[in-house]
Each structure stands twice: as structure tokens, then as C-alpha cells.
Amino acid sequence: MTDGHDEPRLTAGADESRLVDGDESRPADGDESRPNGRVDQPGPTDRVDESRPADGMDEPRPANGDESRPADGVDEPRPADGVDESRPTAGVGEPSPRRRWPLRAALAVVLAMVGCGVPAALLAGLVDRTAERVTVDRPAARTPDPATAAARRVGDQLSAQLARQADALLGGDRRGFLAIADPAARADLGRRFAALRALRVTVWRAEPSGLPIPVAGQAGQWRQLVTFRYCFLVPDCAPSPVLIGTRWRESGGAPLLVAVEESRSAQAGVRPWEVSDLVVAVGPRTMVATTPALRGKLRGLLAEAESAATVADRYAVAGPPPDRYRIFYAGGAEWRRWYGGGRPKWTAGYAVTVGGGHHEVVLNADGLTATATGELLRHELTHAASLPARGYPGKQTWWLVEGLAEYAGADGAPVSRYEGLDEAGQLVAGGWNGRLDALTPADAAPADRVGGSYGVGYLAVRHLVDRYGEQQVLDFFRAVVHDRRSLDDASEQVLGEPWTALHDECVAYVRATVR
DSSP states (O other): OOOSOSOOOOOTTSOGGGOBOSSOSSOOOOOEEEEOTTTTOSOEEEOSOTTSOTTSOOOOOOOSSOTTSOTTOOOOOOOSSOOOTTSOOTTTSOOOOOOOOHHHHHHHHHHHHHHTTOOHHHHHHHHHHHHHHHHHHSOOOOOOOHHHHHHHHHHHHHHHHHHHHHHHHHTTOHHHHHTTBOGGGHHHHHHHHHHHHHTTEEEEEEEEOSOOEEOTTOTTEEEEEEEEEEEESOTTSOOEEEEEEEEEEOOSSSOEEEEEOOOOOTTTOOOHHHHOOOEEEEOSSEEEEEOGGGGGGHHHHHHHHHHHHHHHGGGOTTSSOOSSEEEEEEOHHHHHHGGGOOOOTTOOEEEEEEETTEEEEEEEGGGOOTTTHHHHHHHHHHHHHHSOTTOOSOGGGHHHHHHHHHHHHHTTOOGGGOTTHHHHHHHHHTTOOSOGGGOOOOTTOOHHHHHHHHHHHHHHHHHHHHHHOHHHHHHHHIIIIISOOOHHHHIIIIISSOHHHHHHHHHHHHHHHHO
């Protein structure tokens, strides 16, 4: 292992130009696992965070120094009023447009009557009455009050500024990206620009949400919520949305951006590129990003990620594999901040859905050993390949979701070589009730209990694969996790057996294996 300070060359087949500092002045080209404490720590890894909502997939030792601060030491401007976390994140659940149909419906009725030979006099009366009713019901146009008119004027100006900034970002124009900002905001914006360029942003659209709101006690200042939609590496991907608060001040010409808030999205939390300097390495199937302090890990991480991707691609059960697997390697400070932090102490990695059908994988630098990295990556990338964007149904299917990822992580090794057998045996002997749907560990569960849960899930899935083959088990997984059919229905339809019998069969296999 390197110490994180030496910068190696990328592995063969990787693009050397894609190892990019997150602090650049010119454009760049371009949840839960088994215990990992067999060397340093007692905690297992985290794969899909069941403590988080099912629709959003979802503390190690502190690191010295916070990489999330701007590299040049300029203080980040304080965000204005926080995004209201009590409401759903915009861009993930957008309001449906209101329907304006009365006149259209009346005309459709008229046309239908014409086709049926209704007398012309009756039709004329119907049209007259319909037109009169619609005219009476339609509200009269109103002149907006001065405050609303001012907000609309400023909103139009902000939209134009954000469009200019988006064009500059995609064109690699750092000067143009910063031109819309007040000098006090440029250090933070410059870091964001560099991080996004390092990640090879290919789509960036800014969509203001509603009208801007005046900032209380700050004459001429406005707050505007903006949904940013982005893609990395792939120009035609389905963009991921993130809602961010922005603050502006009128300046005599176009308004200037004075602060950009962290997203703090309840759906996924703050993204790494919002708060950290990043260096990035890119391979044919994966992208790995970390902080400058850990750049020495990139070469090995990229090689492990590319190898893991070839395994994970086989478990894309409802369509093609991800266009590119996105992996972020977090130091101590970043682990506590990226994607909201707050993970269980035994967590070493997780996959989180960020919208647009994309999952991003986060690895805990303080919770990994060299020998565990490949297995953890196979597990987490399998989550990214196999899980639906909206998350999985709930705790009753945790064993299946994690069992499949553990099966992929084992990568065909004999059951006798599975490292979680001892923990699984302890769980079985320690009073487990014999129900697969009762395996989900609590956040505060001890490491051996967590590892045992993963081990039992793995053994149950392994038994199903041994009996039915991988493809039929993947069809069963799709029916339960993607189509949200009950285990009973999916078992009867896909496996041709009642689930109660198969469940008991899996449990008997687990008990016999760990005896």
C-alpha cells in the first residue's frame, strides 16, 4: 500500500489525462457489507443503508484536516436560509401540471355528436352554452402586484445568468463560470468548477424552482432554489437532479451570485463535488474520485474497480448495466460529510441512489484493508447494477438484496472460503429465529451480529443459485425487488415452488453449512 502522497501512473488501458486535480485553472480533458475488521477494525462494511428511506439508498476515526474547505483558504460564504428538508426534494418529485380541459372536452363531445348525426340546431346551442360557460368560469387576467412583478423580473435575470454559467462550465471556461458571481463567492465556485470538470461533467442544466424570494433585512438580495441536472462522462445519460439554494444581489446590471448552499438533500445528501477538492481517474467502465490527500490510492482503486465492474455487469437484472460506475473514496472528514454522513459505525461502504437511474458508491478509507477492497467493490457495484432507482421494497427483502451482493462479492469462490461463515454460525447458534425476513441488523448492532446477517443472506442466495442457476435467481430477484411482487407470488411464478417450502429449505441449508 502507498501512503497516499505519491502520485502513480494509471494502469494500462486508463487515460493518463484523466487523473485530474480538482483544483485547475484550465479545463480538464474531458448498503452494507460484512465485517472488515479482520485486520484493523471490528466493523463490517455497509452495503445498502436500511436506516435510510427505501427510495434513497442508501463513524470511523476522524481524519486530520477537512478536505471540504476551499484549497486556497478563503472562507466559504455562509448559506442563506436552509433548504426546507421537510418537503420532498425538487427534481425528484416534481408537481404535476394542472389540467385545463373544459373547453377541449366540450369540443370533443361536439365532434362525437357530429359523427352520430345530432341535429345542427342542438349542436349550435351546445357550443353557445359551452363557450359561454367557459368564458364565465375563466378568471379575469390580473395585473401582478409590484412585488410579484419585481420577483419575475429578477427571476428572468437569474435564469439568464445561470444559463451563461452552464455554458461556461461545459465549455471549460473558468473565467466565464465565475463572471456571474460576487468576488466573495468565487473561491467556493472555483472549487466547484474544478471538481465538476475533473469529474468530466457532460450535462449541466440549471432550472430555477419558482420565483426568487427577497432576503429579509438584506435590501436588493434574493434567494432562489435551483434544480441542477448533471451527467458525468456520458453525454446522453439521464441526468441526476440536485436541489440547491442560491443567493443573489442586485448590482445595477445583472444580479450577482453571492452564495451557493450545500444541497443537504434528504434524498441523498451533499454530493462530494459540492464540498471537496477532487482528483479523478477514469477507466472503460468506472470512474474513481478522491481527495488530493489520497491521490496515491487512485491507481490501485481504479484497477480494482475495473475488475469488479466486469463481475457487477452480470447482475444488471432490468436493463443494461450502468453507463459508468461512479465511485468516491472518502477520508475521515469526507466520510462524515459526503451524502449526509451519519452511517453506522460498522459501515465501510454503501451505494446511494442520486436520481436519473444512477447510483454512486462511497468507500470508507478508514474502514478498508487491501485484501477487502476488491470484494467490497464487487458487492457495492452489484448494488448499483441490480437495484432499481427507487430503492428496494423493505426489510423483508434485505436478505435477498444483500445476499445477492455478497454472492457477487464472493465471485464464485467455494462456500468453504466465504469469510463470514464464523459470524453466520454465531448468529444461528445465538438465538436467530430462523426467519430470513428478520435478518436486517440495527445501526447499533455489534459487528459479529451484522456479519452474521450478511453471511446468512449469502448462504440463502447461494442455495437458490445451486438449485436453480444464476439466471432463474436473477429473474426471481427482479420479480421481488423491481416488480415488487410478494415472495410467495414470485416463488410460484419464477421458481415453480411455494415460498414457504423454499424458505425452510434455505434455512435448513444455512444451519447445515455453519454447523
